[in-house]
Amino acid sequence: MTFSIIGYDPEEKEWGIAVQSKFLAVGAVVPWAKAGVGAVATQAFANTAYGPKALNLMEQGKSAEEALKIMTEEDPDREQRQVGIIDANGNPASFTGDGCYNWAGGITGRHFTAQGNILVDQRTVQEMAIIFTKTKGSLAEKLLAALQAGQQAGGDSRGQQSAALLVVKEQGGYGRFNDRYIDLRVDDHPEPIKELIRIYELQQLYFSPSRPDKIVPLDGEIRDSVEQELTRHGYANSNPLVDEDLFSALTKYIRTENLEAREQAQGHIDTDVLDYMKRQK
Missing domain, CATH: 3.60.20.10 (Aminohydrolase, N-terminal nucleophile (Ntn) domain)
Incomplete structure (x- = not known):
């Protein structure tokens, strides 16, 4: 069978x-x-x-x-x-x-x-x-x-x-x-x-651990996209966010979604996390 x-x-x-x-x-x-x-x-x-x-x-x-x-x-x-x-x-x-x-x-x-x-x-x-x-x-x-x-x-x-x-x-x-x-x-x-x-x-x-080529600074278009997704998912109330609020909201999102293995040093993000945020409804 x-x-x-x-x-x-x-x-x-x-x-x-x-x-x-x-x-x-x-x-x-x-x-x-x-x-x-x-x-x-x-x-x-x-x-x-x-x-x-x-x-x-x-x-x-x-x-x-x-x-x-x-x-x-x-x-x-x-x-x-x-x-x-x-x-x-x-x-x-x-x-x-x-x-x-x-x-x-x-x-x-x-x-x-x-x-x-x-x-x-x-x-x-x-x-x-x-x-x-x-x-x-x-x-x-x-x-x-x-x-x-x-x-x-x-x-x-x-x-x-x-x-x-x-x-x-x-x-x-x-x-x-x-x-x-x-x-x-x-x-x-x-x-x-x-x-x-x-x-x-x-x-x-x-x-799985983050691939080095997927870890990028949180600036420019990447930052704009992260802010937009954090706002859409209810982790931020304003746009643009100051650095401290952005990092705090992103950390909360990552830990809520059980993505700690992808968490990066402050000021960076694994783009696989961003892609996941975009796919979520």
Whole structure:
């Protein structure tokens, strides 16, 4: 009932999964990952024990192929399962049982595995494989691009409902307290992949550090735009503002909108913050 892609970034040491399904809250069932160990997608008549079990086997030193073999051999209902695995070194493995509903199958390649069942046809996984390989950028961006390409190629034959993106990285989580670098879910939506991409972009705005080329002085046209937006959003009552009032209003806006990661030294602004202000209604 699902199509997914698992990938590995050897430079950033990230493991991740993107998935979509005509199924409520697919992110609560399919994706499993642990930094330094690997990632798993368990689907079709999903055995959710495959997630923690595969991670445990790989943490003990088993490869993706070895973990997959052990799990499926022990499972009397394996022919109804579909699973993809990437191990700590980025080696992929994929299994589709003969009892999975057509079209069902998977493709593995360098640092990725793509799989799906109840698909329109095989083009969904083929396009995911092609786009993941071709796309430049972060692992999350590659996974999302591949997922979107899979949907455009046909996707789940029953339609869309939910999607999820999970990327793990050592100390990548909030406050560096865990490995959940990106953990986003769209549980019920008519266009879940489009919505997942939208909230991913918000996640990056909230939590990614500012790029140096985006930090500019608060003067000239930039200052005029900031004043206009602060007034429009109710953070200022007059225009023009003296420096002290402008800086105070901007600080209040940034902290109200949870954009502290983008806050700059007084007299400067990250233009991504200004762009966000302009997009807000």
